[in-house]
Amino acid sequence: xxPTLRASVYVSAPAPFLGPDGKPLGQWxxxxxxxxxxxxxxxxxDTAITEAQNVALADWIEQTVPTKRLAYIYITHGHADxxxxxxxxxxxxxxxxxxxxxxxxxxxxxxxxxxxxxSTYGVRFPGQIDTxxxxxxxxxxxxxxxxxxxxLQAVEVGHSDTHDSTILWVPSIKLAVCGDVVYGDVHQQLRxxxxxxxxxxxxxxxxxxxxxxxxxxxxxxxxxGEVDGTWNLQASKExxxxxxxxxxxxxxxxxxxxxxxxxxxxSTRFNPSVLKxxxxxxxxxxxxxxxxxxxxxxxxxxxxxxxxxxxEGRLEEVADEVDHYL
Ligand SMILES: [Zn+2]
Numbered sequence: 524x525x526p527t528l529r530a531s532v533y534v535s536a537p538a539p540f541l542g543p544d545g546k547p548l549g550q551w552x553x554x555x556x557x558x559x560x561x562x563x564x565x566x567x568x569d570t571a572i573t574e575a576q577n578v579a580l581a582d583w584i585e586q587t588v589p590t591k592r593l594a595y596i597y598i599t600h601g602h603a604d605x606x607x608x609x610x611x612x613x614x615x616x617x618x619x620x621x622x623x624x625x626x627x628x629x630x631x632x633x634x635x636x637x638x639x640x641x642s643t644y645g646v647r648f649p650g651q652i653d654t655x656x657x658x659x660x661x662x663x664x665x666x667x668x669x670x671x672x673x674x675l676q677a678v679e680v681g682h683s684d685t686h687d688s689t690i691l692w693v694p695s696i697k698l699a700v701c702g703d704v705v706y707g708d709v710h711q712q713l714r715x716x717x718x719x720x721x722x723x724x725x726x727x728x729x730x731x732x733x734x735x736x737x738x739x740x741x742x743x744x745x746x747x748g749e750v751d752g753t754w755n756l757q758a759s760k761e762x763x764x765x766x767x768x769x770x771x772x773x774x775x776x777x778x779x780x781x782x783x784x785x786x787x788x789x790s791t792r793f794n795p796s797v798l799k800x801x802x803x804x805x806x807x808x809x810x811x812x813x814x815x816x817x818x819x820x821x822x823x824x825x826x827x828x829x830x831x832x833x834x835e836g837r838l839e840e841v842a843d844e845v846d847h848y849l
Contacts, residue, residue: 528673528696530559530739533583534747535571537793540647548647552709552744552794554604556580557700558587559693561671564594568691568700569743570608572644573651577608581615592616595668597677598623598659599702599743600688601630603644610657623659624666624677626687631658633827642838678735680704680728682721684712686828688728692735699737704728705759707745709793713766713801715840722763729760746793762789766801 535554542548554576557568565588571577584593593616598606609621623631633639635656644652662668666677666689676692684703691700699705703712704725716722732740733756741751742759765783773779776799783798784790824831824838831838 526562528559528561528670528693528698530557530693530696530698530741531587532557532741532751533580533587534745535576535580536747538571538573538576538648541649543642543646545646549796550794551604551647552712552797553746555707555741555743555745557691557698557741558584559670559675559698559700560588560591561673563591564671565591566595566597566670566675567593567612568597568741569599569605569702570596570612572604572607573648574611574653575651577611577653580608581612584616593619594670595619595675596621596659597668597675597691597700598627598631599690599700599704600683600685601627601634602685602703603631603634605702605743606631606659607644607652607656609659610653610655613657621657621659622662622668624679624687624689625661626679627689628659628661629827630685630687633829636826638824639826639831639838678731680731682716682724683728684725685715690732692737697736697738698741699732699735699739700741701732701743701755703743704732705740705742705755706762707742707749707751707755708791709742709744709746710789710795710797711759711762711766711801712744712797713763714797716763717840719767722767726760726763729756732756758788762792765789766798 533556537550537553539547540551554571556570559566571580596609596612596619613619662677668675673695677689678692679689688704690702690704716725739751740753740755742755769779769782773782780799784795829840831840
């Protein structure tokens with residue numbers, strides 16, 4: 524076995540994105556990509572979204588490991604903001620193999636269904652994304668691959684910010700690269716953890732990471748400069764629990780925002796607009812869904828594991844509890 528592995532983390536800066544009306548809607552939270560390397564080879568975990576972001580990521584890889592071969596790109600989960608750079612990186616690093624679990628690959632395929640794509644990333648980042656999509660290839664069922672003799676392990680942890688989430692576990696250096704199972708100082712995206720059961724499952728997913736005994740924990744969204752401490756595990760669980768508590772107390776999105784942001788624990792997190800949106804998903808939109816169910820029944824569509832309805836000109840995921848009304 525070659526010498527001890529090492530790792531570095533690149534953070535793609537927040538990217539402005541547009542709403543369905545073509546007007547600026549906000550900043551996409553910064554995305555982290557971890558690079559794990561041995562004597563001659565390296566593995567990247569997750570990419571960024573836009574072509575410009577992925578060019579900068581590739582430049583950084585070249586600067587960080589100029590003499591090593593990029594052997595693999597591992598994708599933690601199906602959300603497109605973590606894998607749209609595969610095609611470009613394959614051109615920059617010929618021979619690199621993109622890998623993921625079957626659950627992640629199925630989800631990737633869903634994300635680019637034209638109907639869904641055209642109401643999500645297609646409108647958010649027009650002309651900025653390479654749409655010659657390249658998906659990952661499936662890992663063997665045990666989720667293992669190696670980097671010069673060091674085992675790297677895909678660990679399936681269930682639902683976190685989406686279904687079929689995984690982390691990459693590197694036992695020899697006790698490194699957990701967590702995708703969106705764990706966040707840094709950034710508001711957690713709870714709009715896809717729509718039910719209490721899914722939010723509880725997210726907490727259990729974090730506990731599965733804790734049970735591995737990591738010494739370094741890389742969050743999928745973080746601020747540049749943050750150290751990847753194990754405290755991210757506890758903080759991510761606290762955030763979900765606080766969200767649950769505030770959600771049960773708040774009368775409306777504004778009060779929800781004030782309750783969460785009033786806490787010193789969360790007031791420094793980047794992108795508080797995520798918080799408001801997570802709340803609105805569970806109240807205004809769902810109430811509307813119930814009120815308009817007869818009409819909406821005509822617009823329901825299922826892509827892969829998820830059900831969507833047309834809402835304000837775009838497709839929105841529907842929770843199990845709302846499926847009941849449709
Ligand atoms: Zn995600």
